[in-house]
Amino acid sequence: MDLGLDKDERAFAAELREFFTGEVPAEIRDRLARGEHATREDFVTSQRILNAHGLAVPHWPVEWGGKDWTPVQRHLWLTELTMAHVPPPLVFNTAMVGPVIATFGNQEQKERFLPATANLDIWWSQGFSEPNAGSDLASLKTTAVRDGDTFVVNGQKTWTTLGQYGDWIFCLVRTDPAAQQQRGISFLLVDMRSPGVTVRPIQLIDGGYEVNEVFFDDVQVPAENLVGELNAGWTYAKFLLGNERTSNAQIGLIKNRILRLKRLAGPLLDGEPLLRARLTTLEVQTAALEMSVLRLLAREATLPPGTPDPDSSVLKLRGSELQQQASELLVDVLGPAALAYRESGDVPDGFPPPPEGAVDAFPTYFNWRKASIYAGSNEVQRQIICKAILKF
Amino acid sequence: MDLGLDKDERAFAAELREFFTGEVPAEIRDRLARGEHATREDFVTSQRILNAHGLAVPHWPVEWGGKDWTPVQRHLWLTELTMAHVPPPLVFNTAMVGPVIATFGNQEQKERFLPATANLDIWWSQGFSEPNAGSDLASLKTTAVRDGDTFVVNGQKTWTTLGQYGDWIFCLVRTDPAAQQQRGISFLLVDMRSPGVTVRPIQLIDGGYEVNEVFFDDVQVPAENLVGELNAGWTYAKFLLGNERTSNAQIGLIKNRILRLKRLAGPLLDGEPLLRARLTTLEVQTAALEMSVLRLLAREATLPPGTPDPDSSVLKLRGSELQQQASELLVDVLGPAALAYRESGDVPDGFPPPPEGAVDAFPTYFNWRKASIYAGSNEVQRQIICKAILKF
């Protein structure tokens, strides 16, 4: 259903689709289409191809490689890219630290970091959450104490996604311990190869290693790595988190999953009316979500950057629920074939090969329980919506 | 599924079933089976027949007409009675005011009221809720001021079920305005024919008149109508509300509805797998609820009367949800035939008669939205459960 797009937008999407499928190696895209995770190399290869064609950071300022696109065009870029199974440009680089540096960094920081960030020459990690600062991010405890030209950083971050690959990490650190909560927090860039930085991967219940703990033990950070003003980091974090109003819906991902579900279920659906009804209902709800994305994009132009919008919370909430439903349906489609845990679909000679989806169905189901927890848990999103509608 | 009953209990149930179907007029029971409401006369006729056979108030003290039954027997009595479509003995009489008078009333009150209450010679109404005291019952404002040998009652009660038929009303009234909340409330019996009592029926969205507002305007109540001690009414109310731990599940009602759903749906179910799956799931959940009732009954003997139990809240919560689901399914089964609002199934000559259920499907659906609101809303029940499991 592309009823929400006009002719030009459809043509724009088609052009991108052609580019993505033509330029990004099929080997990478096929792997993602089969439900496998992108490797570090996949991310790097793909982002560099995109960057070479000016398609890695379209939402950045034009002088730093951005495009002067409409919100809908940016949305189509992400959706088509996802639906073509292209590993997305690393979100920590392109959607998080990049825009912060471009907006609040000084000229030296921009020149030093932005091109390398766009090209994934630097792999950024995010250092926000801490063991005791999850939904309550403002209670974070990692400190950075000024000592001459350096900050000395101590503390622990957690849930650092793909931190095992990280070159640099952007952190929220407490620089004024006397100040209340959100005040006294700064936004600091830390080279992960600095002495005193330790990364410990955390195994998740899907069996994979996607997130990490990052420990800081008297880490020396040059003062020039402070972004913007001292103790103003909360503002930048809010800007960063409020910047992407619609991508949290992950509409391309959900649509991909639905297409794959239909393909894998095939004729099974004719004999399973309950399964088919759930799948159909998911499709309907996905169409609603997609149209909600377009509605929010349509008024995006009228909102100042960084303004929160309750409908952005709606997208996160529904997006995560629908992703989770899709992951449950894949388990339902595979049935008993999903029960064996396998690293790959390879089996010893003479053994029956597992059907497509058998490898990733359950791990995806378990892994995507995260969707309602991360990026502002769904409980936090409901709270944001309440605040807007109850005007408390 | 009567797997939870032993041989004696099954025989006991069968005996009651035989009595109910043999002694209570088929005309009344058939009307209820067709989804119609019992009239005042139906209630009276049926309760007097039961009372004549010692079956109206089995849970009362033996000296006032009760039976020395086990909790399971009492449960079977109510379930069989309901499943035989016998109008239940009026709950305000038999489950509410009767036990309070029997337990806390003085000898004169017992002699004056209990036999008449058991025989439905007095139709009791309940005067607890007020417009501003719903879930927060302790904030009630109706006052009773002592003036010599009488109390003068002023205020308003609401949601008084079947109050339009009431002879007497038992009220919670504030007798000490200085006392905090629950203290200062007394339990008073008021003749509804007293000057100053006005009953105003409230039409509900099902079109019927089931509840009422009751206004008290300088109503003179003899002081002898005070039950128990002055300002101790909250205790009696808690006793009354905590007395019936399992009847709130209304298991007989739900089972009746399921049987009727199956009968009315008939071969339709073969072509409607989604409908059949919902019905089957409801049956499963009803079996779970019924077994939960039996489990609570099994330990009922060990609990002092009036002790709250979180599982009693579970029964209320699930019971109301399943009743509501059953009412939705009936609408689904009837489909377009449910759309016309009709007082009865009679149509002018030559017009197609509506199928059974057409008259009551939607009204029942609307009416039973009440089930999650009344008798302690489901939100209050969740709060009770929380308190028990979180031990806050």
Place this chain on the structure above:
Amino acid sequence: MDLDLTPEQRLLAETLDDLLDKRYPPNERLALLRSDDGWSRAMWEQYAALGLLGLPFAEEHGGAGMGAAELLVVAESFGKALVLEPYLPTVVLGGSLVAAAGTQAQQAQVLPRVADGSLLLAFAYAEPSSRWALAASGTRYANGRISGAKVTVIGGDRAHRLVVTAADPSGTTGLYLVDAQGVRRDGYAMQDGLRGADVVFDDAPAEPLGSGGDALPVVRRVLDLATAYLCAEAVGAMERMLAMTVEYLKTRVQFGHPIAVFQALQHRAADMYVSVEQSRSMALLARLALAPEQDDDARHLAIRAAKVQIDLASRHVSQEAIQLHGGIGMTMEYPVGHYAKRVAVIAKTFADTDLLVTELGAAGGLT
């Protein structure tokens, strides 16, 4: 693509909302509901004066020559006020069928009188055991006469002319115009208070609508339009239920606080908001699907998908609206229950959710 209303459509919505805010307060609506007609002839004249009754018809037939989008604007405003007048049967169903299938002469005869408010129409298609099927079987046409029975005819109690489906001797379902004088009617309120009738045809004089032949494609097309209309109406109704609930949470005091402070209730209000917003999006999809350039099959699927979303959401929103109101929400005197009744009826009009989901699934879904 511009997803917004045009300035003219927005003006229409505002005009209507203003009018209805003034003329359709809940107590007056309740009085209408209990009146003999069940709706207001005076309002009907107002709608005629505003050009609403001819909105989608050609100007040569006294219409305003507007598109489906404007009808949906009306629907949403009518949904907010829970309007009782027979706009759906007369304009959206009857009028559209005549406009789509009628001969020029029939259009010229019927549509101007619909537009000026003097003619009420209804569409009689459901039969006693047809459930949701569109094809006529028990109602038969031969030699200028119809016999049989139709049920649940929305607006059938007061309609002057009925558009009727009937099987001709070859078994083909055709459309016929029947004067209400020639039939017997059993009128009633529906579950939401709107009016309907069962109709018995006993050799009733009937005039084929248009040039004959299989009428099911045009019936499907008009029902798609009417379904989109119901979706928009339901969105208006849900918006009001949410607004009333939020207002109630903020004003109702229990345990010494407005109950809006209770987080469990807050989160449920948030979930209601989510349902309303998703429904608004699908109503938009239905509007876009009605653009003339869309093909019939894609339109059909999109509109029925919209109805699935909206039926699920409106059940959620209406049940929660009543629950969060408590007892007061169950009374006839308070408006929220009336909205709940309306959306419950909408969910069972033209098709139910099971049928929509099953047919969508059988068609391969939306992609």
Place this chain on the structure above:
Amino acid sequence: MDLDLTPEQRLLAETLDDLLDKRYPPNERLALLRSDDGWSRAMWEQYAALGLLGLPFAEEHGGAGMGAAELLVVAESFGKALVLEPYLPTVVLGGSLVAAAGTQAQQAQVLPRVADGSLLLAFAYAEPSSRWALAASGTRYANGRISGAKVTVIGGDRAHRLVVTAADPSGTTGLYLVDAQGVRRDGYAMQDGLRGADVVFDDAPAEPLGSGGDALPVVRRVLDLATAYLCAEAVGAMERMLAMTVEYLKTRVQFGHPIAVFQALQHRAADMYVSVEQSRSMALLARLALAPEQDDDARHLAIRAAKVQIDLASRHVSQEAIQLHGGIGMTMEYPVGHYAKRVAVIAKTFADTDLLVTELGAAGGLT
């Protein structure tokens, strides 16, 4: 009727719970999970010493001669501790099949060695595209040999002997005993960490179990028992997930308070409690249905109904347990996710919810 455990059963439960509290803390379990066998030989010896491995078998075969109820006591305790040892495949499936279908000689040969812990069994019935069907088709028996492939054989990686379904030349599904030495196995962990295998039979020597003939009735009966076992195990797992969640809510501080003060979370914990309690009730129904005097069909329906309730509830409880824990709940180091994995696997073992609901519905439901 006495719905409680007997004093002996209660003692068994307490003994086991005590043992497992001591010997099965989450960190040791995690180490076992990552070990080569995936479970503990030492614990297996303990179970043998306690008589658990011969619990349901006749005393003449080294068993304790107890009933299904005692097996379910074991199941619930095992569910609480998420026990990894192959009790289900060896005792509940393999042992019960031999006890139900084997000749006296076969029972005498197999059961004492199961009871003393020296023999591990597994039941191989699923075939690559059989989904949930019980009848064998791709695995064929003739002249003392079996060829074909079985998949997802619980405990199949370490079992010494396999009980295998295979189609004989007439197409009838029979049961056969196969020595694991004669087959090829691809062992793996399942999604919950318990072990399984795919098994290829290439003219593997096989001995008919019992006197032959259609084995499906006995398979169904044993799978009913095993399904009830899984229900009880899931109830134990749910109880723990609820307890962990409640504990976490009371200790996790955010925004300056233990998060248990947030009413939205309180109500969701309450709903978890409801799900656990309803499941406990249905596990009881399954236990009662296993009483010898019940007829097979009523038992089959009751147990499958129990599984429907328990699968729905365990999905709810496990998802909420993770959600209310937040990120920590998704880590391997924290136990709650392991419980979630176990109940997710249980929900896809022997049948899925859709199949159970569909078959129950087709059978006319529970009444």
